[in-house]
Amino acid sequence: MRVAVVGAGPAGIYASDILSKTDLDVSIDLLERLPAPFGLVRYGVAPDHPRIKQIIVALHKVLERGDIRLLANVDYGVDLKLEDLRQFYDVVIFSTGSIRDAELPIPGIDLQGSYGAADFVSWYDGHPDVPRTWPLGAQHVAVLGAGNVALDVARILAKHADDLLPTEIPANVYETLKASPVTDVHVFARRGPAQVKFSPLELRELGHVPDVDVVVYPEDFDFDEGSMAAIHSSNQTKQVVKTLTDWTLKEPEELTASRRIHLHFLHRPAEVLGEDGHVVGVRTERTALNGDGTVSGTGEYHDWPVQAVYRAVGYFGSPLVDIPFDGLKGVIPNREGRVVDVDGEVVPGVYATGWIKRGPVGLIGHTKSDATETIRHLVEDAAAGDGTALHTATETGPDAVLEFLHARGVPVVEWSGWQVLDAHERALGEEAGRERVKVVPRDEMTAIARGEHRRPTAG
Numbered sequence: 021m022r023v024a025v026v027g028a029g030p031a032g033i034y035a036s037d038i039l040s041k042t043d044l045d046v047s048i049d050l051l052e053r054l055p056a057p058f059g060l061v062r063y064g065v066a067p068d069h070p071r072i073k074q075i076i077v078a079l080h081k082v083l084e085r086g087d088i089r090l091l092a093n094v095d096y097g098v099d100l101k102l103e104d105l106r107q108f109y110d111v112v113i114f115s116t117g118s119i120r121d122a123e124l125p126i127p128g129i130d131l132q133g134s135y136g137a138a139d140f141v142s143w144y145d146g147h148p149d150v151p152r153t154w155p156l157g158a159q160h161v162a163v164l165g166a167g168n169v170a171l172d173v174a175r176i177l178a179k180h181a182d183d184l185l186p187t188e189i190p191a192n193v194y195e196t197l198k199a200s201p202v203t204d205v206h207v208f209a210r211r212g213p214a215q216v217k218f219s220p221l222e223l224r225e226l227g228h229v230p231d232v233d234v235v236v237y238p239e240d241f242d243f244d245e246g247s248m249a250a251i252h253s254s255n256q257t258k259q260v261v262k263t264l265t266d267w268t269l270k271e272p273e274e275l276t277a278s279r280r281i282h283l284h285f286l287h288r289p290a291e292v293l294g295e296d297g298h299v300v301g302v303r304t305e306r307t308a309l310n311g312d313g314t315v316s317g318t319g320e321y322h323d324w325p326v327q328a329v330y331r332a333v334g335y336f337g338s339p340l341v342d343i344p345f346d347g348l349k350g351v352i353p354n355r356e357g358r359v360v361d362v363d364g365e366v367v368p369g370v371y372a373t374g375w376i377k378r379g380p381v382g383l384i385g386h387t388k389s390d391a392t393e394t395i396r397h398l399v400e401d402a403a404a405g406d407g408t409a410l411h412t413a414t415e416t417g418p419d420a421v422l423e424f425l426h427a428r429g430v431p432v433v434e435w436s437g438w439q440v441l442d443a444h445e446r447a448l449g450e451e452a453g454r455e456r457v458k459v460v461p462r463d464e465m466t467a468i469a470r471g472e473h474r475r476p477t478a479g
Contacts, residue, residue, distance in 0.1 A: 021046045021402065022413050024109040026096050028052035029059020030079060030384060031374025032115035035391040037082045039113075042399050047418060049109070050083070052092040054148060055433045055465040056441060057083065059117055063145045066172040067187035068179070070455075075384060083435055091421070092433040093466055097341035099430045102370075108421040110411045111398060113371045114343065114352060114359070115391075118335035118380040122350070124164065128292030129331065133158070133299030137165065137173050137332035144176055144197075146190040148462035153192070156200040158327035162302040164289045165332030166209035167217040171226060173330050174205045178232045178279045188449065188456040205281045206324060210288040210307055211315050213240075213264045214247035220259035226281065227267070233277040236267045240285040246313030288317060292329050301325045335380035343370070352376050357394030358401075368409040371398055437469035444468050 021044055025032045028050045036048050056062060058076050065072045083090055094100070096116070105112050121136030128134070133155075142150045156177075163174045176184075181198035189197075209216050227234050241264075243251070250257045264283070286307045293301035303323050307315035337350035344361050346353045352372040353360050359370040373394040374387055382390075402410050415421070425432050433441075441459065448457035459465050467473035 021111060021410065022109045022416060022418075023048045023111045023113065024051055024105050025049070025113045025115060026051045026105075027059065027115035027117060027374070027376075028057040028090060028092065029115065029117050029374065030061060030075065031117065031376075031387050031391060032059070032113070033057070033079045033082050033088075034388050035113055035115055035373045035395060036088045038391050038395045039398070040087055042395065044399060044402055048088045049421065050088055050090050051094045051096060052090065053095045053116075055093040055462060055469055056438060057090060057092060060119070063147045064119075064141055065145070066141070066176060067145065067189045068175070068184055069172075070187065086435075089418075090433075090435040090438065091425075092438060093431055093469075094425060099425060099428060102342040104424065106369075106412055107415050108413055108424070110413045111369045111371065113373060113394065113398070114340060114376055115372070115374045116338070116340060116376045118337040118350060118375040120336045120338055120350075121331060122334040122336040122380075124289070124331045124333050126289055126291055128294050128299075129329075131292055131294040131299045131329075132297050133327060134292050134329045134331070137163070137169050137330050138335055140173055140176075140330060141169065144189065144193045146188075146193065146458040146460040148460055148465060152460065154196055155328075156196055156202070159201050159203050160324075160326040161202060161205045161328045161330065162289075162324060162326040163205060163207045163330045163332055164302075165207070165334075166211065166215070167332065167334075168219055168222050170207055170209075170332035171218055171222050173332055174207050174281050175226060175229060175232075177202055177330075178205045178281050179229050180231060180279075183230055186454060188445075188454065188458050190458050190460050192460070203279055205279075206284060206302075206326065207281065208284045208287045208289055208302070208304055210286070211313070212242050212244075212247055212285050212309055213261050214243055214250045214257055215313055216260060216285070218260055220256055220263065223260055223263050227263070229281075231277045232279045232281060233275045234267055235275060235280050235282045236264055237282075237284065238268050240283075240287070241265070241268065242286060242309055244309040244311045244313065246311060247309065250313060286315065287322070288315070290321065293323065299327055299329055302329055335375065337376045337380070349379060351379050357390075357397050368401075369412060431466050431470055433466060433469040437471075440471065441465060441469040444473075 025036050061075050121138040143154045163170050287304035288307050290305045291303040306318045306320040339345035354372045357371050359367045373391045445456045449455050
């Protein structure tokens with residue numbers, strides 16, 4: 021059985037790995053839109069979180085075994101579509117993730133100076149498909165959201181650029197952050213301290229950023245019955261609340277840093293304020309806990325003068341050509357990984373896993389269990405009846421898809437090519453005393469991986 025897995029982030033690699041260890045006689049091609057694998061671990065984790073990036077080590081070990089073939093720099097929907105994949109594969113698994121920002125439908129959200137956090141993360145992580153420049157002219161910034169992405173955005177904005185130099189941050193990002201005039205970053209969460217989605221470790225790290233103070237406000241702290249239940253039932257929630265509460269005990273004279281991150285709770289973003297088409301502030305409504313951990317508006321509003329707003333209210337999936345899509349949830353409609361059409365009928369031989377299957381929630385552990393569920397159903401379907409519904413490929417030779425892509429002028433990057441690019445980035449890092457310096461332009465990444473790149477010579 022020939023299987024194509026579309027998307028080489030953690031979800032796609034885990035699904036491929038789990039499938040390779042079943043009793044099925046299977047060959048697996050892992051298709052990736054970018055010239056490099058690893059998805060959001062490479063392009064969605066802040067550069068000053070090397071511990072989280074160590075996940076790549078485990079993913080690398082899966083792909084270097086050689087029983088799963090990487091075909092990177094292949095864009096589904098552009099270079100080939102479902103009918104093309106059907107020629108070469110019996111089964112297609114989509115693991116394309118969620119890379120767009122979820123919408124926040126409040127007045128003024130489209131003003132100049134209002135940004136999506138996902139776009140900003142892609143910029144500072146050196147994603148090849150976003151512009152190399154980013155406007156960082158604001159002294160006061162608002163971040164709307166109560167999860168780890170909101171913390172990442174706030175920390176990168178407030179952190180001194182020189183403190184990011186040991187990381188793999190691209191040179192253009194360093195230079196832009198170095199020139200940023202920011203002094204204050206305000207993070208707004210609509211619920212209370214016991215309802216935020218910060219991880220304890222990430223929150224504690226915020227308190228150790230050099231020359232950046234974390235400021236919290238005692239009047240923003242309220243705990244209803246739902247809050248107390250959450251604290252008692254979750255050790256993570258208990259740790260988060262303790263860290264936040266400890267920060268309320270800081271005396272004003274202890275706050276001496278040149279930059280500040282302000283954490284505001286029980287403030288619902290109501291409007292982005294503008295003047296001449298540009299952001300000049302954000303209006304929040306004070307909320308009150310309802311007793312069950314939810315909140316309601318109080319009708320009390322506050323205006324905060326800021327020159328930029330970042331919404332970090334979640335990620336959202338993107339529709340795929342010829343594949344059913346739920347535009348409200350941002351996922352491929354499915355039943356436990358089996359893709360279904362608009363009538364709820366299973367689409368034979370097409371599956372989904374990861375965030376495009378379940379939505380952008382959960383950590384790496386959830387992604388593994390998610391992949392296990394999808395592969396279990398694939399194996400069941402392969403065993404059902406005579407299994408012919410999952411044997412549809414007409415071109416079964418492993419080189420047929422490569423010949424097809426070559427004829428279309430697609431410069432495919434295989435695993436050996438990624439190893440060349442990986443070594444190149446590490447060599448650039450070694451020259452700068454760092455572990456890695458990312459190559460950002462897509463054409464340059466591809467040329468290096470395919471052995472077509474030549475370093476400019478002096479003169």
